[in-house]
Amino acid sequence: xxxxxxxxxxxxxxxxxxxxxxxxxxxxxxxxxxxxxxxxxxxxxxxxxxxxxxxxxxxxxxxxxxxxxxxxxxxxxxxxxxxxxxxxxxxxxxxxxxxxxxxxxxxxxxxxxxxxxxxxxxxxxxxxxxxxxxxxxxxxxxxxxxxxxxxxxxxxxxxxxxxxxxxxxxxxxxxxxxxxxxxxxxxxxxxxxxxxxxxxxxxxxxxxxxxxxxxxxxxxxxxxxxxxxxxxxxxxxxxxxxxxxxxxxxxxxxxxxxxxxxxxxxxxxxxxxxxxxxxxxxxxxxxxxxxxxxxxxxxxxxxxxxxxxxxxxxxxxxxxxxxxxxxxxxxxxxxxxxxxxxxxxxxxxxxxxxxxxxxxxxxxxxxxxxxxxxxxxxxxxxxxxxxxxxxxxxxxxxxxx
Amino acid sequence: xxxxxxxxxxxxxxxxxxxxxxxxxxxxxxxxxxxxxxxxxxxxxxxxxxxxxxxxxxxxxxxxxxxxxxxxxxxxxxxxxxxxxxxxxxxxxxxxxxxxxxx
Numbered sequence: 046x047x048x049x050x051x052x053x054x055x056x057x058x059x060x061x062x063x064x065x066x067x068x069x070x071x072x073x074x075x076x077x078x079x080x081x082x083x084x085x086x087x088x089x090x091x092x093x094x095x096x097x098x099x100x101x102x103x104x105x106x107x108x109x110x111x112x113x114x115x116x117x118x119x120x121x122x123x124x125x126x127x128x129x130x131x132x133x134x135x136x137x138x139x140x141x142x143x144x145x146x147x148x149x150x151x152x153x154x155x156x157x158x159x160x161x162x163x164x165x166x167x168x169x170x171x172x173x174x175x176x177x178x179x180x181x182x183x184x185x186x187x188x189x190x191x192x193x194x195x196x197x198x199x200x201x202x203x204x205x206x207x208x209x210x211x212x213x214x215x216x217x218x219x220x221x222x223x224x225x226x227x228x229x230x231x232x233x234x235x236x237x238x239x240x241x242x243x244x245x246x247x248x249x250x251x252x253x254x255x256x257x258x259x260x261x262x263x264x265x266x267x268x269x270x271x272x273x274x275x276x277x278x279x280x281x282x283x284x285x286x287x288x289x290x291x292x293x294x295x296x297x298x299x300x301x302x303x304x305x306x307x308x309x310x311x312x313x314x315x316x317x318x319x320x321x322x323x324x325x326x327x328x329x330x331x332x333x334x335x336x337x338x339x340x341x342x343x344x345x346x347x348x349x350x351x352x353x354x355x356x357x358x359x360x361x362x363x364x365x366x367x368x369x370x371x372x373x374x375x376x377x378x379x380x381x382x383x384x385x386x387x388x389x390x391x392x393x394x395x396x397x398x399x400x401x402x403x404x405x406x407x408x409x410x411x412x413x414x415x416x417x418x419x420x421x422x423x424x425x426x427x428x429x430x431x432x433x434x435x436x437x438x439x440x441x442x443x444x445x446x
Numbered sequence: 447x448x449x450x451x452x453x454x455x456x457x458x459x460x461x462x463x464x465x466x467x468x469x470x471x472x473x474x475x476x477x478x479x480x481x482x483x484x485x486x487x488x489x490x491x492x493x494x495x496x497x498x499x500x501x502x503x504x505x506x507x508x509x510x511x512x513x514x515x516x517x518x519x520x521x522x523x524x525x526x527x528x529x530x531x532x533x534x535x536x537x538x539x540x541x542x543x544x545x546x547x548x549x
Binding site for chain 1: 460461462463464465466468469471473474475476477478
């Protein structure tokens with residue numbers, strides 16, 4: 046007998062924080078390519094009409110059926126998914142949301158819900174009291190009714206959003222607020238941040254408005270200029286400090302690898318869109334395989350390694366850019382802006398240049414340009430692979446942790 | 447804890463196997479409050495037998511046979527483990543349980 050190895054005396058019941066779980070099992074999970082995190086857009090439909098929104102209108106008739114979504118959850122549970130993000134559109138717009146949510150919970154997944162909050166009624170509140178969500182993230186688009194409803198273009202929605210937030214808080218669920226920064230609401234972001242602080246919940250904002258996932262650019266009209274974004278962030282002491290640390294102090298960013306996907310997309314995660322397309326992340330829509338044609342597990346096991354082995358275009362402007370390590374461009378952002386995965390994005394090139402100019406005292410010493418590249422010759426360049434490279438406080442769509 | 451007791455897995459606690467580990471995930475309580483629990487091999491063995499029918503003594507005997515553990519040690523450790531599970535809200539007396547949804 047090897048009692049010690051059998052381990053009954055060796056703390057058979059070990060409590061771990063859920064946020065530590067992926068660290069504790071990281072080695073094994075990585076080796077086995079367990080998709081411990083997954084995300085699903087239940088719909089692209091939404092009851093709000095934000096001009097900056099990146100989602101297409103949404104075709105209800107093409108969406109996965111109730112049975113199909115439940116089968117996806119069954120398969121994810123079999124594959125080892127623990128963290129499940131349910132997003133949209135607004136996922137609460139689906140009438141079968143309670144049934145789908147209940148199914149995911151009863152499979153033992155920790156479910157995070159991204160929503161605009163306006164559809165959190167007493168029926169949803171009762172569901173969540175019975176089966177608590179791991180986290181609810183609500184987009185609060187303005188501090189005042191005037192600004193909020195200008196952004197979302199739906200009268201009466203402000204009060205419904207606040208009511209949703211109050212229900213989540215009343216029932217004690219973990220809550221986070223977030224907001225995209227637009228020309229209409231930028232001046233209210235500090236107020237939303239203060240509100241979140243007063244409520245004791247996390248808050249994050251994202252000042253980078255991209256084109257839509259279909260490549261439309263009407264959203265650009267809503268975004269701040271690169272100069273305005275950097276000035277805006279500089280007025281946020283926390284973000285200002287983070288950028289100073291990230292760009293100029295001891296934490297010199299690493300230059301991304303030559304892999305097209307140098308972030309964590311698809312390694313231990315996957316994404317499913319409303320129509321059953323399986324992707325390495327929410328943003329990368331051009332490499333997709335339909336689970337209506339092939340089993341999800343087969344797509345994850347056979348297609349993802351092929352996608353993740355792709356190399357970036359060494360002839361692209363980004364590949365020789367001296368600023369690629371500090372740029373937030375990624376295959377998803379590039380796709381939405383340029384319809385390719387490894388092209389530079391002018392807007393991000395400019396944003397990176399302004400950030401470096403503002404913050405990078407020691408940056409030029411830390412990051413020598415690659416051989417053959419003219420120093421500073423890519424002043425407007427954006428490099429791929431910035432996603433997950435450490436940029437402080439940036440929204441990583443589709444990420445769970 | 448008496449070895450004559452019969453415990454059952456708490457409704458609303460799901461055992462998942464992820465990365466080769468058994469993880470107890472709360473369904474009806476917040477994960478941030480209850481926490482997640484990992485079970486080792488023998489812990490998983492005991493957990494799977496908490497069906498409300500077998501006494502802790504019977505489970506301890508099965509453990510002895512499966513893992514070649516001395517009976518006194520198995521009795522003590524099963525009792526301690528069961529107490530841990532009960533304290534954590536992952537198991538309870540069989541008579542209190544409704545449908546055991548653990549799997």
